[in-house]
Amino acid sequence: MERLLQSCRIQSQLVRECLAEFLGLYILIGSGAAAQVITSQGTHGSYLTMQLGSALGTVFGIFVTRGVSGAQLNVVWSMSLWLLGRQPWRKVPLYALSHLLGAFLGAATVYLQYYDAIQVFSGGHLSVAGPNATAGIFCSYPADHLSVWGGIVDQVVATALLLICCLAVEDRRQGLLPDGLAPVLVGALILTIGLSMGSNCGFPLNPARDLGPRLFTFIAGWGEEVFKAGGGWWWVPIVAPFVGGLLGTLIYELLIEVHHQLTPQSPGQESEAVELQDLCVWPGLHQIF
Amino acid sequence: MERLLQSCRIQSQLVRECLAEFLGLYILIGSGAAAQVITSQGTHGSYLTMQLGSALGTVFGIFVTRGVSGAQLNVVWSMSLWLLGRQPWRKVPLYALSHLLGAFLGAATVYLQYYDAIQVFSGGHLSVAGPNATAGIFCSYPADHLSVWGGIVDQVVATALLLICCLAVEDRRQGLLPDGLAPVLVGALILTIGLSMGSNCGFPLNPARDLGPRLFTFIAGWGEEVFKAGGGWWWVPIVAPFVGGLLGTLIYELLIEVHHQLTPQSPGQESEAVELQDLCVWPGLHQIF
Amino acid sequence: MERLLQSCRIQSQLVRECLAEFLGLYILIGSGAAAQVITSQGTHGSYLTMQLGSALGTVFGIFVTRGVSGAQLNVVWSMSLWLLGRQPWRKVPLYALSHLLGAFLGAATVYLQYYDAIQVFSGGHLSVAGPNATAGIFCSYPADHLSVWGGIVDQVVATALLLICCLAVEDRRQGLLPDGLAPVLVGALILTIGLSMGSNCGFPLNPARDLGPRLFTFIAGWGEEVFKAGGGWWWVPIVAPFVGGLLGTLIYELLIEVHHQLTPQSPGQESEAVELQDLCVWPGLHQIF
Amino acid sequence: MERLLQSCRIQSQLVRECLAEFLGLYILIGSGAAAQVITSQGTHGSYLTMQLGSALGTVFGIFVTRGVSGAQLNVVWSMSLWLLGRQPWRKVPLYALSHLLGAFLGAATVYLQYYDAIQVFSGGHLSVAGPNATAGIFCSYPADHLSVWGGIVDQVVATALLLICCLAVEDRRQGLLPDGLAPVLVGALILTIGLSMGSNCGFPLNPARDLGPRLFTFIAGWGEEVFKAGGGWWWVPIVAPFVGGLLGTLIYELLIEVHHQLTPQSPGQESEAVELQDLCVWPGLHQIF
Secondary structure (H helix, E strand, O other): OHHHHHHHOOOOHHHHHHHHHHHHHHHHHHOOOHHHHHHOOOOOOOHHHHHHHHHHHHHHHHHHHHHHHOOOOOHHHHHHHHHOOOOOOOHHHHHHHHHHHHHHHHHHHHHHHOHHHHHHHHOOOOOOOOOOOOHHHOOOOOOOOOOHHHHHHHHHHHHHHHHHHHHHHHOHHHOOOOOOHHHHHHHHHHHHHHHHHOOOOOOOOOHHHHHHHHHHHHHHHHOOHHHHHHHHHHHHHHHHHHHHHHHHHHHHHHHOHHHOOOOOOOHHHHHHHHHHHHHHOOHHHHHOO | OHHHHHHHOOOOHHHHHHHHHHHHHHHHHHOOOHHHHHHOOOOOOOHHHHHHHHHHHHHHHHHHHHHHHOOOOOHHHHHHHHHOOOOOOOHHHHHHHHHHHHHHHHHHHHHHHOHHHHHHHHOOOOOOOOOOOOHHHOOOOOOOOOOHHHHHHHHHHHHHHHHHHHHHHHOHHHOOOOOOHHHHHHHHHHHHHHHHHOOOOOOOOOHHHHHHHHHHHHHHHHOOHHHHHHHHHHHHHHHHHHHHHHHHHHHHHHHOHHHOOOOOOOHHHHHHHHHHHHHHOOHHHHHOO | OHHHHHHHOOOOHHHHHHHHHHHHHHHHHHOOOHHHHHHOOOOOOOHHHHHHHHHHHHHHHHHHHHHHHOOOOOHHHHHHHHHOOOOOOOHHHHHHHHHHHHHHHHHHHHHHHOHHHHHHHHOOOOOOOOOOOOHHHOOOOOOOOOOHHHHHHHHHHHHHHHHHHHHHHHOHHHOOOOOOHHHHHHHHHHHHHHHHHOOOOOOOOOHHHHHHHHHHHHHHHHOOHHHHHHHHHHHHHHHHHHHHHHHHHHHHHHHOHHHOOOOOOOHHHHHHHHHHHHHHOOHHHHHOO | OHHHHHHHOOOOHHHHHHHHHHHHHHHHHHOOOHHHHHHOOOOOOOHHHHHHHHHHHHHHHHHHHHHHHOOOOOHHHHHHHHHOOOOOOOHHHHHHHHHHHHHHHHHHHHHHHOHHHHHHHHOOOOOOOOOOOOHHHOOOOOOOOOOHHHHHHHHHHHHHHHHHHHHHHHOHHHOOOOOOHHHHHHHHHHHHHHHHHOOOOOOOOOHHHHHHHHHHHHHHHHOOHHHHHHHHHHHHHHHHHHHHHHHHHHHHHHHOHHHOOOOOOOHHHHHHHHHHHHHHOOHHHHHOO
16 A cells, blocks of 8 residues: 555656646635626625635645745746746746646636536626626636726736735745745735736736636637637736736845845844855846846 | 542543534534624625634634644544544544534524524524525525535535645645644635635535534424425535545645655754654555555 | 933833723724724725724734733633632722723724714714614614623623633643734634624623723713613623623633643643643632632 | 846945835835725725725735835834934934835826726826715825814824834834734734724825825826815825824833833843843933923
């Protein structure tokens, strides 16, 4: 028996990390609360519960993943860590693929769990727009008032804010958080963005989280309208977050992190000095400048 | 006097644990907010407050219990811990019985506290369905749109998610949480499930939590309709969570826990190495394979 | 200058504690959110925000007080600590008086801050009942459906739950919480009770918190109706919480605390053994049996 | 490359702190949720989400800043720390200027992100009052019922409460909080004030946070009405918070902090004794008395 389990044990650290990132995104999507609010027509939730469900889903996605891969869960964050020289570049596409697969299967699970409810709510007709639209359960569509440029600005600003705050939470020169607080803070950050930047286009922020469920709805019966809607909106939440992520990383590094003193301030933190120097140098930007 | 108290002191660790589990479930049920929202017709709460009340009730059920029995509070979780070889099998039925008794008395206390309100709201007629139904205060009933298979899928998915996340929170290889954070996280998890998987059938997740109050309503005046409603729904929240619990345990173990390296990574965690090996072997599955 | 401050410094520990308890209750009342929700007719809040405001006010009342007097803030809790032999009896009435004064002045401050809003909302007529009633901003009144016995049961159950959970949070044999978590948990407990036991009579739970503001409204213009309303309701939230507090203390002690082993289980907790024995004996009950 | 970054590194501690305070206020404003709630006419949020967004924005403003300048983020708090002799006076105006600039640019970013939504909601007419008013997204205006004196009282009371509670959270004689909890508590405090003292005039509390966005709206098209509205309301949230801050500081110091014993109570805290003495003396008040 134990030999059987030993054979299940995967030696490759990278495969383990991809499995974890896959499961993290799966939970993040699978616990999204939009299906409940939309199909119950607001009797079982509100805009706040929808955002709270998403934020808490992110928290648990992180808790499931953090000990293995550090719970990146967003390729923009992976890219930022690579730019900052904190991980090799080849992790970025592999994690992105794991995220895409996890998001796709998460969306499939939501559809399975809400199959009855979606059928009744939509009258059996899976549509992207109109009063009985259900595509918004799975991925982002722009509000009527939003222009394409407005959507790009929205996603750039929101992702920049996400990255600035994540970098601050992770920055040990700002203070050492107790274990387990950082995931909760990231969830609170997602909630903040949802409550303050969610009405333009639903704050996708995460290319794989948006594309994976969109591909699922394309296959599962919503059809090619999921790519046509909003004037071909689908590429915005894939491209704009990278721009915002880069901008946010630059802002945080140039305004805060680059100015940290290299010598530790209190004697109790000496053992971290070497590691902190690693965090403060910025080799990844060789590729940019 | 102290001799009197000494005589009250129970030596048996198992009886102490059952008392604690009993009290934990009692608090979990007794602090449920559904009675308030339903009898006040929404003037004193909303769907969110109902879920928040339930989630926080769980948190305090755990705080009352955790130092004695580890606050299992759900026989599915007890089963999972037994399968993973972390506790003997005979605790599972004893805890389940304690849960059933605690949930039954918790429901009785809610009825006592809301006796006036329920009489006025229901016009003195205790019914399971219709506009003045009050049975939903105590245990789960499926929404109109839900088929039996849909209900089983819903409970399997939700309990699997519960177990995956609980195992991750308890998994010390993911990181050592500060004391007192884990109960809060479990409450947040209950809230997440309530906000994202609650509209199909009210996320019972816990056989004793559903059956105990159902038995109470059967006796207290709602009659045999509590077992007939929803096409004989009552057995689904008893059976499906076990399937979901098993599934969730397998997913977490196969995707995450079984791959943890047996040797500790940082020197500061050496003292835990032995215990962590215990957590990583999986003797309970001898019984399955 | 420093000599002037030295002259302000009060040597008596008891006076310092009473000052702190006074300020704690003052903040607890002063930050109550009922005035905002009622006078804005729900446009600036809801039932949830009212409860959240109260719960968070309690949290900050505790943070202001905890380092000086341990933040008792409720004479029922003071009584319970005395019964358990953890403080001398003479603190109970002194703290109660400080609470009464703090609650009275807190209510006065709320009236001052919302003077314009209350005048406009009530049309200048300060009434206890009716559509423009404003007395409910300050203290508890029973719902129409509630009988006096129902109110007593409600307060006994709610205060018992409060005490059980507070004793569990404070019980170091359940686990040592990080500093600062206990106040937040007590706030969460107040929120739980507000969301699940608030619709009968607004969960006063605390004699001084209810009587102080009631006395203020009696003087400030609402008149003797504040004592006549609800069939002479005013004495219930003064008497019933003591019964509930006693019941809750007995339940927690008999089901959980009295059974704790006197010897510490892990070597790391040896230094606490003596103190824990102090917590486990129960000299205060000499007076009862 | 690294030489380039070295040249970006700013040696002056004061400039670094001002950059951090600037970024903190920028995030605090930029993540405000009022734009979303107002332009979506409540479909994407409610009063609670607006307050929660503001409070969480404050939390992340603090996390971005705390390791560099201690995250003062409010000139009233800076003034209080100077009065208590905990920082030199020249930081107060410099921080205030950084706050003003951060708040101005934060408001500009909100306008940019919600440009489409504001145009559609307001029909292209940027107005301060009326059903399509949008100036309230950016800074405070008094409710119709509020007199100028009522507004001054409101701001004095609210800022006093803010200062009392912030001083208590920062007061290490009340207990040593785990790193990272204090910012969350300050956010919870902002939420408390928003839920209980927000309906009179929207709890500005912070001169720069109110003036910066007001200046932006003055320039961006709302015109001089932003200064005329509410009977020339604009100066109240600039002046009254200083009075309230002074009052709150005095209350906390005189009722709590000045009475702390100078000798540490437990041996484990000896190493802090010197520092705590520093906190307890009050040299800044030389300037007042």
